[in-house]
Amino acid sequence: FVRRQVYRAVGGLDPRFFAHQEEIDLCWRLHSRGWRVAVTPHSVVYHLGGASLDAKNPRKTYLNFRNNLLMLYKNLPDADLRHTMRIRAWLDGLSAMMFLFSGRFRHVASLFRARRDYRRMRADFSASRADNLRLGPIPAPMKPYSIVFQYYVRGRKLFSQL
Numbered sequence: 001f002v003r004r005q006v007y008r009a010v011g012g013l014d015p016r017f018f019a020h021q022e023e024i025d026l027c028w029r030l031h032s033r034g035w036r037v038a039v040t041p042h043s044v045v046y047h048l049g050g051a052s053l054d055a056k057n058p059r060k061t062y063l064n065f066r067n068n069l070l071m072l073y074k075n076l077p078d079a080d081l082r083h084t085m086r087i088r089a090w091l092d093g094l095s096a097m098m099f100l101f102s103g104r105f106r107h108v109a110s111l112f113r114a115r116r117d118y119r120r121m122r123a124d125f126s127a128s129r130a131d132n133l134r135l136g137p138i139p140a141p142m143k144p145y146s147i148v149f150q151y152y153v154r155g156r157k158l159f160s161q162l
Helices: 004-009 022-032 058-075 078-101 105-135 147-152
Strands: none
Touching (some): 058 105, 078 147
């Protein structure tokens, strides 16, 4: 839940994302502007996963990879961004190999298209990036590990295993 005036003050969900990662970007912007982002671990939420796009749809792969790259670019300071993007390039390659070996060839193409479009769209996010970085640091609860690495290499398939 977000108060309407706060939601509007931070710019709401960034429509350039369309779907996927926009809520993480919103939380990052809330945090950088001094708002607290909290979790209520005992709450129950029913979420119809894949209602917008099924996991088998290469468009979902495209949006997840592209938007995650844009969200990181929009919110990470330069030193963290360079380090994170080097690791991301390696992990994206690993993901491409996993898609390839599982016969999901359209997902491989979606991943590479996502990286290409990220490079093309990055300039459109420069003003938002400057604004976000001027306002505050990255969120303290950011994990020092990659979920992609945890999922594919360490076999941790559930959030509770992280």
